[in-house]
Amino acid sequence: MNAAPSALQNQTSVISLGASGLDRGVESSGAPLVRLQWQPVGDGSPEVAWSLAQLVGDACDADCLGSRIDRANAEVLERILTAQPVWVDVAAHAFEVWPDMGRTLLHAGPPIAWNEMCGPMKGAVVGAILYEKWATTQQEAEQLVAAGGIRFAPCHEFGAVGPMTGIISPSMPLFVVLNQTTGNRAYAPMMESGGAKTLRFGAFAPEVIEGLKLIENVLAPCLKAAVAGIDGGLPLKPLISQSLHMGDDVHNRNTAATLLLYRAVTESLLKSSISRDLVRETLRTIGADDMFFLSLSMAACKATMDAAHGVPFSSIVTAMARNGVNVGIRVSGLNGQWFVGPADIPVGLFLPGFSEADANPDIGDSAITETAGLGAFAMAAAPAMVQFVGGTPQDALRYSREMAHVTIGRNPGFTLPMLDFIGAPVGIDIRKVVDENMRPVINTATAHKEPGMGIIGAGVVQAPMKCFVDAVGALATAAAS
């Protein structure tokens, strides 16, 4: 037994947690004292608390599980911070990226079966089938799905991300973002204009299908030419960094980023041999939609976080995604597993005529932005956003401050002016989420629960604790074996 005399040699500086009153002697003695506002970890289960404690790092014990996790996380953070996502291409069709996809539809969030999908996602599935001409009516489309004629898979498992329902079908064009540091690519479908009547909100009326065709036939070729005209592609990190300084969070507010994109493609389009009409149509589409940049923002984050995935022992979240029923997370050190929990209804403002009763639970892959340290984590950059939740600009700062408690680092590439240009918090550690009993915050739009009714509001939502608690349990098991 090695009883070092350290216990009696230091000054005695106390951290007190639990019942009040037991530290009164400490207080009276004048010794330094910090009182915690202690809450049981995660879901309040003692078993999880004990598992979690096994995963805490120790500066004096490099071999303990927690220290191994800390080292793996340092590697993950390095990969996140050094990522260089660049918009390099537009794939004219998804099937060119994944030639074997056949009749596969990719969707947002963790895996889900047809009969469990929420209304908007079912509507989007029908719309995609009509768009692909695998059926001609809603009924036929539903029969086709019911008969097992369609394979479903999460976008995330294909290196892709999709907003809201996130449906990607083989004919859809995709933005292609390359992480130049590691060479991996990420994909996202283009934002449809048209407000409520969009596939991403589950609409499948004829004009929605026409809109998709417009993207396929006009927008995609034009933007493919535009990006080809930008030497080396368009680096997204500097663009995002700049837009944070212009009031965006690049999740729920993309006004500045979309303008910066507009500026970047305009000259390139005008230089190209594309007809003036098509150029005008393309610029009109981008210019009419403040959220147009979201697809590129998401793809940039996905290219970053995929590079951070797969580091053994790491407890960092590399995907956080919602399918309208469940929220799922993936963890770098826990390979392909999804950890799911029930999705909440976002808290925020509703458009006139709608209420929480109309809202679908949280949906979309766009929480990849929070996963990569943007969105609500960078809310301090976007004070206008807090109007959705009836807050003050101070609340915007609070979100960014609080999320620093559940992350392992800060991104010096994405600085927050209102917080003295400190980097946005990045790298969600499942251990910290459970230990601090603090769920990651996500900025989001709210979809109507009926297909095709579109956006009915916006606000904030938190990922369910269950995802993180289950992941901690799995990491404890995996790391110990």
Place this chain on the structure above:
Amino acid sequence: MAIQSSIRANLYKDSVSLMRISQVTIARTGVQRVTLLMGTRSNKEFLQQAGLMSPALESAKPGDIMIVVADDAPDKIAAAEREIHSQIAGEEPKGGSTEAAAEAPPRSIAGGVAIADHADLALISVPGPYAAAEALKALRRGLNVLLFSDSVPIEQEVAIKRVAAQKGLLVMGPDCGTAIINGVPLGFANVVRRGAIGLVGASGTGLQEVMCQIHRHGHGISQAIGTGSHDVSSEVGGITMLQGLELLAADAQTKVVAIVSKPPAPDVQQRVIERARAIGKPVVICFLGGEPAASAGNVHRTSSLEETARQAVALAGARQPGSDEQSAEALATKVCGSLTPSQRYLRGLYSGGTFCSEAQTIWRAAGIRARSNAPLAGAERLADVEESRGHMAIDLGSDEFTVGRPHPMIDYGVRIERLLKEAGDPTVACIVLDVVLGYGSHPNPAEILAPAIRRAKAAARAQGRELAVICFVCGTDADPQPYETQKGMLADAGAEIVGSSTSAARASQAIASRMAADDSANGRRAMQGGER
């Protein structure tokens, strides 16, 4: 009585906060009973036993508050529930402003370490099922731990103590009520002067009593290291006690070491004694309730708290402290003259577990068989703690009295209730009460206890007999509740005040022995046909 149950989901509050809310609610609404408990399994079992469990509470999770309100009047129940909810809401941190966010206290050990001034000790009193996890997190960050919490699984205790030992850190506890580290009082602790005597102890009130007596003898404490009550079991192997010995051996300020503990498991006892022999400083060992053992070399064995304090003070280089208090026999003489022959039994109502053990040890040595809810090894366990029969030594700080209630050192309610009940028993000769001062304890116990003693004595008198009440005060003149004032208030109420737990046990024993002797003498006289 109607009982209304409900759940406030997803809000943890510690038991003290919940009890405060209960008290305020009862005070403000006059409702008969309010029970607020977190939805843990053991709390549900407690409600079950108390007949307060209802189907509405089945779904409560450990992070939910269970609310049970009982009264005859439905409107009182409703008013109480409103009050409870407003109390709960009123305590939540005000959100919204930056300042609140910026200054929000940390929630985790990691958060605390981040803002603390070189934290090196965690004082943990969270519910037992979570406590070892918090301790392990603290150890991993290089903090020593005082684990006040009890009900920590033994395998978790062993696991954290092994990690601590490997890292050269201390885990005091689980179930460790007191310690003084570098002059900083932790948990229930008295204010004592610093000095040359280092203490290690598995019994909280035992440590408190010994350190107070040392202080009153004019000496002081270098360190007081609590080990928690399970440390000296075979499973744990005395890890903390042995570490504590090493620390005190190496501590330059410590000239004399004293160990106060219930008897350790035989293998642990052997290791502790072997280690004590080798540390090169005098060691006083009191394994209270164990077999008497002879002193040898630097190891001095004692069998009472009083003797332990005296021996340590003597070894620290002072002359043997004198005694100015009346002897046990003198007190018995004074008291017994006014008792009636039916009054034969002792009732010790203790808030300190060690005092309960010490009394049983001293009484047993004099042939007095007392029953207890915390019996010595081999003694009879009290089947029903509500029972009052024969000689009894009751530890009111043990689990059956403290689930969902504050400790009797903080809340004298249960003890006073029991005092009055025993006072009505014509077979009771003497009631023994401890009064523990210091941080953590009731801010002014004599103020509560003195009127109760008056009532108890008056009640006995109304039934035509006197009642002896012996009190001792575990405290010092430097405590937040001044020692002499507390003693004076109790003496004014008619209590016999003695200077130590040991004296109280001896004096009460003397009373019981005399009453038994008188009784058998009366019996002999009766058989011999009356007066000669």
